[in-house]
Amino acid sequence: MDLIEDHQSQQERSEPCPGTLYIVGTPIGNLGDLSPRAKSILKNVSLIACEDTRRSGKLLKVIDSKVPLLSYHKHNFKSRQSQLLEVLETKGSIALISDAGLPGINDPGEEIVHAAKSNHFEVICIPGPCAAITALVISGLPSQRFCFEGFLPKKTSIRKKRLEDISKEQRTTVIYESPHQLISLLEDLAAVCGKERPVQIARELTKLHEETIGKTLEDAIEYFFINKPKGEFTIVLGGEKKNKEKKISESEALKKLNILIEKGERSNIAAKKVAEETGYKKKWLYSKLNKKLDK
Numbered sequence: 001m002d003l004i005e006d007h008q009s010q011q012e013r014s015e016p017c018p019g020t021l022y023i024v025g026t027p028i029g030n031l032g033d034l035s036p037r038a039k040s041i042l043k044n045v046s047l048i049a050c051e052d053t054r055r056s057g058k059l060l061k062v063i064d065s066k067v068p069l070l071s072y073h074k075h076n077f078k079s080r081q082s083q084l085l086e087v088l089e090t091k092g093s094i095a096l097i098s099d100a101g102l103p104g105i106n107d108p109g110e111e112i113v114h115a116a117k118s119n120h121f122e123v124i125c126i127p128g129p130c131a132a133i134t135a136l137v138i139s140g141l142p143s144q145r146f147c148f149e150g151f152l153p154k155k156t157s158i159r160k161k162r163l164e165d166i167s168k169e170q171r172t173t174v175i176y177e178s179p180h181q182l183i184s185l186l187e188d189l190a191a192v193c194g195k196e197r198p199v200q201i202a203r204e205l206t207k208l209h210e211e212t213i214g215k216t217l218e219d220a221i222e223y224f225f226i227n228k229p230k231g232e233f234t235i236v237l238g239g240e241k242k243n244k245e246k247k248i249s250e251s252e253a254l255k256k257l258n259i260l261i262e263k264g265e266r267s268n269i270a271a272k273k274v275a276e277e278t279g280y281k282k283k284w285l286y287s288k289l290n291k292k293l294d295k
Helices: 003-012 036-044 053-062 077-089 109-118 131-139 156-168 182-193 217-226 250-262 267-278 282-294
Strands: 020-024 047-050 069-071 094-096 122-126 146-150 172-177 198-203 211-216 233-237
Touching: 020 036, 020 077, 020 109, 036 122, 047 053, 047 077, 053 069, 069 077, 077 094, 077 109, 094 109, 109 122, 131 172, 131 198, 131 211, 131 233, 156 182, 172 182, 182 198, 182 217, 182 233, 198 217, 211 217, 250 267, 250 282, 267 282
Parallel strands: 020 094, 020 122, 047 069, 047 094, 146 172
Antiparallel strands: 172 233, 198 211, 198 233
């Protein structure tokens, strides 16, 4: 089926369908990004579940939607779940929207989707803008394989472990952060990843003053010390290089290994230290050492 035929078949299917939950992507800045299908759904469903009724109310006023709103956010999603399922049970239709972007990513949207599908209701996504994907594709960093972290945990012990995991991640990592915590996060990332780790930081995506800042974590930190962070930020962090560049020859690396052992360092610890410093694999260094001992 080609694109035109598919479009015609979609038009034949009257939407919104009864007993259906629609996950609707809304603009992250530019109102022109709201698709005609999304607009139609938001004007014709039985109910719209949203994070902030006041903020979403402004969008609905622009598109002249009279559909009632119900708040659905991280503080009340458990109590709201039964209400939303009841609407679906009575053959009503629901549109779930977030303050901006595509619901279900880093918000409680996944909870109602899981509940709806568990109760055999249909769930349909009306694709739309997403800050994480938008920032990733304009970053210039590898995008074939990437991971999404959202906002990092605030609890110190969990946050520390998460930062360590990110520092070892070879895929590009996408992180969200508020303006008040941005510099602190960049400093934490620099401490575990190194100041030279590549990064692109996007702000005001799709808006008039959209910009990306970066090249390295060090560059970004210097920039935001001078320019106070404003707006919501999407951080696209380059992954750890699989193999560090070998800066010295094999014989020099083995010489370093022997010096450490002569000073009393245990052979496996010495091999680990030289591997981290030179880029040679610990296993290879250790095997060379064992061969020498066998002789």
